[in-house]
Amino acid sequence: MNCRECLEELATGSLRELTAESAVSRHAANCPDCGPLLTQLRDREYQAATVLNNLPPMSDPIVMADSAGRLARRRRMGGVVVTLMSIALGITIWFAADTMISDFGHSQFGDNLRTETISLSCLTPEQAGEVISPYVRSHGSSYYVGPPGVPAITVRATPTELSQVRTLLNDFDKGRHASCHTDMATTFRQLDRQLQELQKLQPVLAGMKPNPAKPKPQTSKPANPDDK
Amino acid sequence: MEKAAPFRDRATYALDVQLASLASAGDDAAFTSLVTRFQPAVFRWSLTFASDPDEAEDITQEVFVRVHRQIGNYRSDGLLEAWLYRITRRTASQLRRKRGRRGRLALSPAARPDREVYTTDPGGRVDRQRAADIIRELFAELPRRQREIFDLVDLQGLSPGEVAERTGMRPVSVRANLFKARKAIRDGLLATHPAYGELST
Numbered sequence: 001m002n003c004r005e006c007l008e009e010l011a012t013g014s015l016r017e018l019t020a021e022s023a024v025s026r027h028a029a030n031c032p033d034c035g036p037l038l039t040q041l042r043d044r045e046y047q048a049a050t051v052l053n054n055l056p057p058m059s060d061p062i063v064m065a066d067s068a069g070r071l072a073r074r075r076r077m078g079g080v081v082v083t084l085m086s087i088a089l090g091i092t093i094w095f096a097a098d099t100m101i102s103d104f105g106h107s108q109f110g111d112n113l114r115t116e117t118i119s120l121s122c123l124t125p126e127q128a129g130e131v132i133s134p135y136v137r138s139h140g141s142s143y144y145v146g147p148p149g150v151p152a153i154t155v156r157a158t159p160t161e162l163s164q165v166r167t168l169l170n171d172f173d174k175g176r177h178a179s180c181h182t183d184m185a186t187t188f189r190q191l192d193r194q195l196q197e198l199q200k201l202q203p204v205l206a207g208m209k210p211n212p213a214k215p216k217p218q219t220s221k222p223a224n225p226d227d228k
Numbered sequence: 229m230e231k232a233a234p235f236r237d238r239a240t241y242a243l244d245v246q247l248a249s250l251a252s253a254g255d256d257a258a259f260t261s262l263v264t265r266f267q268p269a270v271f272r273w274s275l276t277f278a279s280d281p282d283e284a285e286d287i288t289q290e291v292f293v294r295v296h297r298q299i300g301n302y303r304s305d306g307l308l309e310a311w312l313y314r315i316t317r318r319t320a321s322q323l324r325r326k327r328g329r330r331g332r333l334a335l336s337p338a339a340r341p342d343r344e345v346y347t348t349d350p351g352g353r354v355d356r357q358r359a360a361d362i363i364r365e366l367f368a369e370l371p372r373r374q375r376e377i378f379d380l381v382d383l384q385g386l387s388p389g390e391v392a393e394r395t396g397m398r399p400v401s402v403r404a405n406l407f408k409a410r411k412a413i414r415d416g417l418l419a420t421h422p423a424y425g426e427l428s429t
Contacts, residue, residue: 003423011414012407016382033421040417048362049383055359057271058285058352064292065263069256072296 001027006034015042113140113156118166120151122180123173128153131172132165244308252300259299263292269309270316276379277320277372280360287320294319313394321372366413377402378409 001023009024015038018025028038120128125145132155136143141157143165155165172178247265250258270291274284294315302311367375380391381402388406392399418424 003421007418007421007423011418012410014382016385033423037417037421041414044417045382048366049385051355051358051362052275052379052383053272055272055275055281055355056352057267057288058281058356059267059289061264061267062260064267064289065256065260068263068289068292068296069259071293075293076297 003027003031003034006031010034010038010041015045112158114159114162115154115156116162117152117154118169120153120169120173122178123169125151125153128169128173132168135164135168136161241307245304248299248302248304248308251296252302259296262295266309266312267292270312272384273313273316274320275359275363276367276376277317277324278363280363281356287316287323290323291316291319310394317376317395370409370412373397374405374409374412377405378413381406382410 006024006027013024018038024038028034118128123131129143129145132143132153136155136157138158138161141155141161143156144154146152146154153169155162157165244265247258247262251262267288271284271288274287274291275281278284278287291312295312298315302308367379370378376395377391380386380394381388386394388399388402391397392402395402397405
């Protein structure tokens with residue numbers, strides 16, 4: 001073995017596995033350059049291993065175990081607190097958004113909207129639409145007027161809005177106050193009442209004092225057939 | 229050189245499993261025994277990744293904090309020592325990333341904590357200073373993986389096969405990294421040889 005081969009071996013080989021009978025050791029024993037170099041390399045690695053492997057840890061293990069336990073418990077508690085705070089923050093943001101942004105979340109829950117067709121007996125679909133339109137305002141809500149001649153209106157809205165629409169249409173389309181449901185007798189009764197009130201006012205209008213003892217005979221008879 | 233005792237025999241393995249099991253059930257005494265048993269080994273491994281013994285102490289402390297939290301995850305089908313080594317490795321790497329700058333503690337004496345040992349144990353102070361010098365001299369320029377493998381094989385005396393098993397690397401990668409590390413560490417001394425010029429050409 002020459003110096004070059006020896007150096008090649010020393011550059012990457014294991015010094016721990018170098019036996020006295022190995023070619024490198026035999027060459028180093030006789031070579032004035034390689035011998036001291038091998039000794040230096042060995043000494044350096046041996047010293048490094050000795051110092052590092054025998055250096056004791058400074059901390060007392062009992063103290064270390066105790067503080068590790070305390071720190072771990074504190075971190076665990078911190079983790080729980082952070083999780084709870086995150087959940088609380090999430091809920092707060094949700095409620096804030098739900099309150100401040102109209103219809104927040106309703107778009108994600110399209111199935112929240114219901115569709116219902118309501119038949120009309122008095123109002124036209126267009127009139128019904130005008131009556132209910134201020135109440136059908138949420139995102140995705142609307143109403144549809146069918147083809148001409150079909151007395152119905154289709155409403156797509158949230159359950160709350162639908163309930164309001166039903167109440168409104170009950171009042172204005174099907175209720176007793178609905179215009180088309182007013183019968184002739186009721187109309188005549190109303191007219192008669194108005195006429196009587198006008199007759200009471202007639203003397204005042206003519207500049208004479210009315211005589212409450214002698215009421216004027218009625219000039220017109222009630223036209224209500226029920227009064228006959 | 230003393231070889232780090234591998235806990236291979238059945239009694240030792242059973243003891244480790246029992247300690248881990250008790251510690252995971254919240255037994256503080258078992259956890260203290262576990263720390264007492266493994267603290268020297270964890271500290272030694274930490275020296276591989278640290279800039280100096282002080283940083284190794286910090287890594288060791290952090291390792292046991294994590295062990296306390298994760299001991300329930302330990303699977304008794306593997307060696308507790310290997311599990312601890314993986315935690316040490318991960319912890320050291322995370323702490324180093326956290327600190328941002330390589331060797332900050334070694335380079336800034338003001339940042340060193342005031343350790344009791346420096347005033348009460350002058351011998352210990354000298355030993356630690358020597359250890360810090362060796363770490364700086366041997367490892368400062370090496371990449372983390374080469375440094376780890378050189379330390380495990382040439383200084384702690386593990387075989388490349390054992391290192392591969394412990395680090396999860398392929399044996400061929402272990403050997404390649406080992407050769408590179410040796411070359412980098414020995415190059416300075418080899419350069420003093422008259423025939424070194426021929427070698428490099």
